[in-house]
Amino acid sequence: xxxxxxxxxxxxxxxxxxxxxxxxxxxxxxxxxxxxxxxxxxxxxxxxxxxxxxxxxxxxxxxxxxxxxxxxxxxxxxxxxxxxxxxxxxxxxxxxxxxxxxxxxxxxxxxxxxxxxxxxxxxxxxxxxxxxxxxxxxxxxxxxxxxxxxxxxxxxxxxxxxxxxxxxxxxxxxxxxxxxxxxxxxxxxxxxxxxxxxxxxxxxxxxxxxxxxxxxxxxxxxxxxxxxxxxxxxxxxxxxxxxxxxxxxxxxxxxxxxxxxxxxxxxxxxxxxxxxxxxxxxxx
Amino acid sequence: xxxxxxxxxxxxxxxxxxxxxxxxxxxxxxxxxxxxxxxxxxxxxxxxxxxxxxxxxxxxxxxxxxxxxxxxxxxxxxxxxxxxxxxxxxxxx
Numbered sequence: 001x002x003x004x005x006x007x008x009x010x011x012x013x014x015x016x017x018x019x020x021x022x023x024x025x026x027x028x029x030x031x032x033x034x035x036x037x038x039x040x041x042x043x044x045x046x047x048x049x050x051x052x053x054x055x056x057x058x059x060x061x062x063x064x065x066x067x068x069x070x071x072x073x074x075x076x077x078x079x080x081x082x083x084x085x086x087x088x089x090x091x092x093x094x095x096x097x098x099x100x101x102x103x104x105x106x107x108x109x110x111x112x113x114x115x116x117x118x119x120x121x122x123x124x125x126x127x128x129x130x131x132x133x134x135x136x137x138x139x140x141x142x143x144x145x146x147x148x149x150x151x152x153x154x155x156x157x158x159x160x161x162x163x164x165x166x167x168x169x170x171x172x173x174x175x176x177x178x179x180x181x182x183x184x185x186x187x188x189x190x191x192x193x194x195x196x197x198x199x200x201x202x203x204x205x206x207x208x209x210x211x212x213x214x215x216x217x218x219x220x221x222x223x224x225x226x227x228x229x230x231x232x233x234x235x236x237x238x239x240x241x242x243x244x245x246x247x248x249x250x251x252x253x254x255x256x257x258x259x260x261x262x263x264x265x266x267x268x269x270x271x272x273x274x275x276x277x278x279x280x281x282x283x284x
Numbered sequence: 285x286x287x288x289x290x291x292x293x294x295x296x297x298x299x300x301x302x303x304x305x306x307x308x309x310x311x312x313x314x315x316x317x318x319x320x321x322x323x324x325x326x327x328x329x330x331x332x333x334x335x336x337x338x339x340x341x342x343x344x345x346x347x348x349x350x351x352x353x354x355x356x357x358x359x360x361x362x363x364x365x366x367x368x369x370x371x372x373x374x375x376x377x
Binding site: 036037038039064065066067068069072073109110111112185191192204205206207208209210211212214215216219223224226227228230231249266267269272273 | 303307308309310311312317318319320321334337338341342344345346347349350351352353354356357358360361362364365368369374377
């Protein structure tokens with residue numbers, strides 16, 4: 001059984017109609033050169049031929065400009081783009097008759113994902129990795145991703161040639177100050193997560209503290225819950241235990257992890273200041 | 285029976301090496317290894333490495349770092365709002 005003519009174009013069109021901002025297809029074999037054994041499409045779905053990636057659900061200008069960090073923390077969620085991924089998986093199986101595995105957005109173990117969505121987006125030609133880390137699309141900037149691994153041999157897209165990062169204002173800043181907005185807001189040398197440089201006009205990340213980034217991206221999430229729970233169990237005084245459990249940190253964390261309010265990615269500061277992520281659009 | 289429990293002594297012995305080899309601290313030209321690759325390098329089984337990594341990822345920083353994250357985000361958000369909305373007074377809100 002082979003794919004009908006224009007299967008890739010039809011799939012992409014359906015993805016956009018379902019709410020994706022962008023859709024691309026990566027060759028499953030292309031992961032071999034980048035992802036370690038155990039983290040490739042064929043490890044999850046033997047016989048995988050393609051990985052379909054959709055991106056979208058990016059924050060709006062009002063979200064970026066909000067005075068409270070809890071606005072983006074609450075509005076920034078992968079859930080909206082996940083529903084598009086699930087629809088594509090359903091379409092591939094029901095309409096085309098190929099296996100389609102919707103890649104779960106959670107983790108396979110600890111903080112390690114089943115499959116790197118960022119690598120998938122890069123290989124599908126939807127963007128390139130920024131100095132700060134997230135993959136940025138040249139036209140739309142920062143967005144959320146979802147992916148479907150399939151045995152369907154879709155036509156693969158080429159990787160993006162010209163990266164969105166570094167943006168022209170960042171190149172100018174580097175020339176002047178030997179730093180960039182993302183390196184300035186979150187420097188590893190001063191309590192942050194990032195180190196890097198621009199070399200021959202390209203961004204080169206030289207250090208990234210994922211563990212510290214996790215305390216910022218998932219402040220009121222699994223890690224924060226574990227930390228407060230540990231502190232509570234170690235606290236001998238029952239009144240002090242109550243302060244920990246009933247306080248704002250634990251309460252907000254429980255709102256988040258029980259999905260009473262959607263809270264997934266919770267730190268946006270490297271992206272907030274990034275000219276390529278959303279721009280400083282003039283709004284009325 | 286029960287769930288797989290890591291021996292704290294094994295954790296203490298290998299924590300730093302596992303953190304150095306995994307993706308938790310990324311350096312240029314030094315991609316993080318998978319648990320399987322780390323296990324081969326340290327002569328451990330993969331499940332043990334996975335447990336060491338999971339505990340170490342959470343153990344890297346004390347609870348105070350989460351509080352610092354809150355303050356960092358409050359300050360950075362207001363600074364950006366002041367710039368984006370051209371309202372410099374927001375910076376000191």
